[in-house]
Amino acid sequence: MKRKFFIFLGLLISKIILGQDIVVTTTILSSVIKDIVKNTLKVETLVPPGYCPGHFDIKSSHLLSIEKSGLFFAHGFEPYLEQIKASIKKEHFSPIIIKIEGSWFIPENQKKLYLEINEILSKKFSKYRDFFNSNTIKAIEEIEKTDRKVKEIMKDLKGISCISNNHIKELLQYLGLNVIATYGRKEDLTPIEIKNLIKLGREKEVRIIIDNLQAGPDTGKVIADELKIPHIAISNFPNVFPKTPTLRETLLENAKRIIEIYEKDKNKVR
Numbered sequence: 001m002k003r004k005f006f007i008f009l010g011l012l013i014s015k016i017i018l019g020q021d022i023v024v025t026t027t028i029l030s031s032v033i034k035d036i037v038k039n040t041l042k043v044e045t046l047v048p049p050g051y052c053p054g055h056f057d058i059k060s061s062h063l064l065s066i067e068k069s070g071l072f073f074a075h076g077f078e079p080y081l082e083q084i085k086a087s088i089k090k091e092h093f094s095p096i097i098i099k100i101e102g103s104w105f106i107p108e109n110q111k112k113l114y115l116e117i118n119e120i121l122s123k124k125f126s127k128y129r130d131f132f133n134s135n136t137i138k139a140i141e142e143i144e145k146t147d148r149k150v151k152e153i154m155k156d157l158k159g160i161s162c163i164s165n166n167h168i169k170e171l172l173q174y175l176g177l178n179v180i181a182t183y184g185r186k187e188d189l190t191p192i193e194i195k196n197l198i199k200l201g202r203e204k205e206v207r208i209i210i211d212n213l214q215a216g217p218d219t220g221k222v223i224a225d226e227l228k229i230p231h232i233a234i235s236n237f238p239n240v241f242p243k244t245p246t247l248r249e250t251l252l253e254n255a256k257r258i259i260e261i262y263e264k265d266k267n268k269v270r
Contacts, residue, residue: 021041021043021044021068021069022037022043022044022069022070022071022073023043023044023045023046023065023066023069023072023073024043024044024045024046024072024074025045025046025047025053025074025075026045026046026047026049026053026237027045027047027048027049027237027238027239028075028100028104028113028237028238028247029045029073029074029075029098029117030043030044030045031238031245031246031247032113032114032117032139032246033117033121034245035114035135035245036114036121036132036135036136036139037121037125037128037135038131038135040125040128044065044069046058046062046065049235049237049238049239049240050214050240051214052214052215053075053077053078054077054079056078056080058083063084063087066088067088067089070124071096071124072093072096073095073098073117074096074097074098075097075098075099075100076097081095096120098113098116100112100113102170103168103170103171104247105171105174105236105247105250105251105254106170106171107143107144107146107147107248107251110143110247111140114136114139114140114143115140118132118133118136139246139248142246142248143247143248146249146251149252150175150251150252150255153255153256154175154176154255154258154259155176156259157175157176157177157259158176158177159178160176160177160178160207160208161177161204161205161206161207162177162178162180162206162207162208163179163180163181163182163200163201163206163223164179164182164183164209164210164211164212164220165184165212165215165216165219165220166182166183166184167214167215167236168210168234168236169182171236171251171254175254175258177210177258180200180201180206181197181201183197183219183220184215185215185216186216186218186219194222194223198223198226198227201223201226201227201229206227207229207262207266208224208229208230208231208258208261208262209221209223209224209229209231209232210231210233210258211231211233211234212234212236213233213234213235213236213240214235214236214237215236217233218231218233230261230264230266231261232257232258232261234254234257234258235250235253235254237250238250241257
């Protein structure tokens with residue numbers, strides 16, 4: 001009995017030492033990985049979904065998690081990546097950089113993400129290759145279904161003019177909205193810029209102001225209030241709103257929220 005226990009303990013310790021777990025910087029990466037691996041691997045996310053990954057402070061506990069992990073995924077734009085590289089002493093440590101050109105919500109970009117990450121995971125954990133491939137194929141099918149559904153429900157808002165946070169411009173253009181102008185974070189927005197955006201909003205008959213929740217949920221509210229038009233904040237990362245663990249579900253929820261606030265307030269628009 002003792003021998004069996006020590007064999008089990010040895011296997012458990014070796015699994016921890018080998019680092020079967022995965023650590024990632026954002027819920028974009030973890031949402032894709034979890035969708036592919038399901039319960040076969042443990043995935044830890046450093047940045048909570050409601051936070052901007054570019055304005056996140058790395059802690060010693062995060063470094064410890066990365067040190068113990070088998071794989072560490074990042075986007076490449078995280079300002080603390082160099083700190084992580086300098087702090088991790090594990091031999092041959094190298095972050096796996098997953099770069100995304102444009103919005104990660106665009107269905108074609110979602111599919112590229114799944115395919116790229118699936119290839120990496122299938123090589124690293126080859127015994128799960130068939131399982132990972134099957135889950136990736138299913139996810140791509142769901143992405144395509146969501147793409148069709150989103151385009152259908154957004155068709156009545158096609159061409160509607162809006163002003164938004166700069167990080168969600170491409171997403172809104174995919175949804176069919178006409179993005180007249182964009183702005184950055186609240187702390188970077190000057191009174192002159194706000195005044196100019198309000199003026200532009202009147203000239204171009206802007207119908208809605210849309211914020212990026214992670215960059216500041218109420219940054220554009222002053223513009224919306226002045227123009228007397230709807231204002232809403234949508235999420236640029238998965239798992240913020242209820243039942244949105246994936247990019248495709250977050251995309252659909254964002255679309256629904258824009259439609260809801262627009263339809264509710266459209267009779268008040270000047």
